[in-house]
Amino acid sequence: MSLVIHNLHARVVGGQEILRGLNLEIEKGRVHAIMGPNGSGKSTLSKIIAGHPDYEVTGGEVLLDGVNILGMEPDARSRAGLFLAFQYPVEIPGVSNANFIRAALQARLAAGEELEATEYYGDLYKEMDRLEIPRGFTARSVNEGFSGGEKKRNEVLQMAMLKPSYAILDETDSGLDIDALKIVAAGVNAQRGPNIGMLVITHYQRLLDYIVPDVVHVLVGGRIVRTAGPELAYELESKGYDWIKDELEAAATA
Amino acid sequence: MSTETISQLDVDRTRGDFHYPEQHTFDAGVGLSHATIDYIADVKNEPDWIREFRHKALDVFESKPMPTNWASKDLDNIHFDKIRYYLANAQRPTRSWDEVPDDVKRTFERLGIPEQERKFLAGVEAQFDSEAVYSNMKKALGDQGVIFVGSTDGLKDHPEIFRKWFGKVIPTGDNKFSALNSAVFSGGSFIYVPPGVKLKHPLQAYFRINAENFGQFERTLIIADEGSEVMYMEGCTAPKFETATLHSAVVELVALKGAKIQYVTVQNWSANVFNLVTKRAVAHEEAEVKWIDCNIGSRLTMKYPGVVLKGRKARGEVLSIALANNGQHQDTGAKMIHAADETTSNVISKSISIGEGRASYRGQVHIPKHLKGCKNNTECDALLINSTSRTDTYPAITVRGSGNSVQHEASVSQVSAEQIFYMQQRGLSEAQAMSLSVNGFVNDLVREFPMEYSVELKRLIDLEMEGSVG
Structure with a gap:
């Protein structure tokens, strides 16, 4: 059981190619990290897997437990078990967090089935406590007026409630101070286990001190150029990305 | 909220889009003339003063131009000579659903009205085309002196109250459509709440158009005597016909000293209905009038509920929601006429335009120079769903004098x-x-x-x- 990205090519609708034959397999029970310089295609990858309408896939496939999800609407991909924790979570004025998460869960039930309210709030409060989110949060509008830390915690809360089989965390560390980062990472770690595969996208190694990956990939120019264990992240942190770019250029001209 | 409650209130478009074959005992025919008015007055066996009132109103209607200089040109597509102005089966509503003719009863059952009545309403009036077919109120209210009848019964049975207020809040010549209503009105509610009586449960009227090429012209008059309280709710539906249907009501509210009136409308007209309604209230000293107005459906709605704040410390409020879908124009708003010191008004309007739908807000706030301590707050927010959706705002605020305050906020946002x-x-x-x-x-x-x-x-x-x- 895995999320397989096979020879994926994609671009901004009508624009330049951003992913150029990307291969990656995220197994259930493991955490992969993708690191890469700005503009390497990290965030684009997450949006393309989730089905953002601004991008088009020009080749390859994305298989979720064997099913190609590229022809599916974003909501169908979500219900199939894919979750994306956004780098910039969107505000939805007037819609309370409790109602939003409830609607998302309700969307997973068969027609005519109703989410049981007491049970739902029980689960929600349990997950909120874990993320140190105060109760008043349920009545606030989704992400409206949230601090960066609150937004990221909300993403992790939604992930906990929706229990995806595969989760992509896009720059979940951006905009977080160290205390917030610890809380968010603890929330993510609590969800690790044999039933979920995770892809953590980050620019900095810092996040990977708290969410320790099984595998680290480096994305440059729309391709995975290196794959290794967690030690790769430290190497990148000390040497920067130029080191890899230089190596690539050297290899290309050799 | 249980699912049972939701289903009982299920008055959706698909539910309203049905009709049963017509068989009308009374039919004023097609087109409008003084003969039409005599027919209506004869059938309803009305007193002479009303007959004269109607004839004069027709002259006013004919003398007034269509307001197309400021309003939608679509108004020119109303063909007054092709509309039927009066259709009814009986002259008196029954007090029991069992006595309502089967086909009509079926209509209201499908709309869920008898069930709602049992659950939470203090009284119900159900109008089918031109006349109320059913009208009933909890007995305890009648014992307290509350009157809740159709306009026809109101003017006949309670002339001493009816005549004193009828046409006083909205004079015949207020606008072309108030004149039309004054000429051919039929149905609507007449409500009187005696001093100090506070109704715990709402009174509801349901207006149903069943016939094609028809005009519904109900006339509602609500008088809340000193210190009384009443909530009135109205719902409206019509089946979808190919041809235009006209709904042109006049609603007058009088809140006497310290009284409170809440008037709630949820209209769900089909997309062939021209909905041109005049609604206004007079609020006396320390009285409170709140209009809650939800406009969904119709081809063109023009409606600007107003409050004339006539007594010191009177309060007026309009809370409205308009949803304009493809082919629809919701032209709605509010009027707040301050006419006494320390009066306050609040207008909150939200409109949603979908596809090529268009929502317009027109607001009038008037505070003359000699008044002190008046306040108005107006907020109007528009939400556009598609890039083809349209919204416009036409505020007209005249606030003079230094002792008054006014606040206006408007926003337009788009679902991204x-x-x-x-x-x-x-x-x-x-x-x-x-x-x-x-x-x-x-x-x-x-x-x-x-x-x-x-x-x-x-x-x-x-x-x-x-x-x-x-």
């Missing part, structure tokens, strides 16, 4: 693709995501509504959004 993508990523379909955005947009306003109506409104919004995504 990022918002929809975010919600879809959580598993909501595009239509569900749109619906949630729209419900979020109106949410703070809907919280002010009676529970029963906020649930129905949410359902109606969901239905509109479902049809608009494709």
Whole structure:
């Protein structure tokens, strides 16, 4: 059981190619990290897997437990078990967090089935406590007026409630101070286990001190150029990305 | 909220879009003339003063031009000579659903009215085309002196109250359509609440158009005597016909000293209805009038509920929601006429335009120079769903004098693709995501509504959004 990205090519609708034959397999029970310089295609990858309408896939496939999800609407991909924790979570004025998460869960039930309210709030409060989110949060509008830390915690809360089989965390560390980062990472770690595969996208190694990956990939120019264990992240942190770019250029001209 | 409650309030478009064959005992025929008016007055066996009132009103109607200089040119598509002005089966409504003719009863049962009456209403009037077919009120209210009847019964049985206020809040010549209503009105409610009587449960009227090429012209007059309180709710539906149907009501409210009136409308007209309604209240000293107005459906709605704040410390409020879908124009707003010191008014309007729908807001706030301590707050927010959707705002605020304050805020926002993508990523379909955005947009306003109506409104919004995504 895995999320397989096979020879994926994609671009901004009508624009330049951003992913150029990307291969990656995220197994259930493991955490992969993708690191890469700005503009390497990290965030684009997450949006393309989730089905953002601004991008088009020009080749390859994305298989979720064997099913190609590229022809599916974003909501169908979500219900199939894919979750994306956004780098910039969107505000939805007037819609309370409790109602939003409830609607998302309700969307997973068969027609005519109703989410049981007491049970739902029980689960929600349990997950909120874990993320140190105060109760008043349920009545606030989704992400409206949230601090960066609150937004990221909300993403992790939604992930906990929706229990995806595969989760992509896009720059979940951006905009977080160290205390917030610890809380968010603890929330993510609590969800690790044999039933979920995770892809953590980050620019900095810092996040990977708290969410320790099984595998680290480096994305440059729309391709995975290196794959290794967690030690790769430290190497990148000390040497920067130029080191890899230089190596690539050297290899290309050799 | 249990699912049972939701289904009992299920008055959606598909539910309203049906009709049974017509068989009318009374039919004034097609077109409008003084003979039409005599027919109506004869059939209703009305006193002479009303007959004269109607004839004069027809002259006023004919003398007034269509307001197309400021309003929609679509008004020119109303063909007054092709409309039927009076259709009825009987002259007196029954007090028992068992006595309502089967086909008519079936209509209201499908709309869920008898059930709602049992559950939470203090009284119900059900109008079918020109006349009320059913009218009943809890006995205890009658014992307290509350009157809740149709306008026809009101003017006959309670002339001493009726005549004193009828046509005083909205004179015949107020506008072309108030003149038309004054000429051919039939049905609507007449309500009188005696001093100090506070109704715990709402009174409800349901207006149903069943016939094609028809004009419904109900006339409602509500008088809340000193210190009394009443909530009135109205619902409206019509089946979808190919030809235009006209609904042109006049609603007059009088809140005497310290009285409170809340008037709630949830209209769900089919897209062939011209809905041109004049609604106004007079609030005396320390009285409070609140209009809650939800406009969904219709081809063109023009409606600007108003409050004349006549007594010191009177309060007026208009909370409105308009949803304009493809081929629809919701031209709505509010009028607040301050005419005494320390009067306050509040207008909150939210409009949603979908597809090529158009929502316009027209607001008038008038505070003359000699008054002191008056306050107005106006907020109007528009939400555009598509790039082809349209909204316009036409505020007219005249506030003079230094002792008064006015606050006006307007905003236009659009449901962004990022918002929809975010919600879809959580598993909501595009239509569900749109619906949630729209419900979020109106949410703070809907919280002010009676529970029963906020649930129905949410359902109606969901239905509109479902049809608009494709």
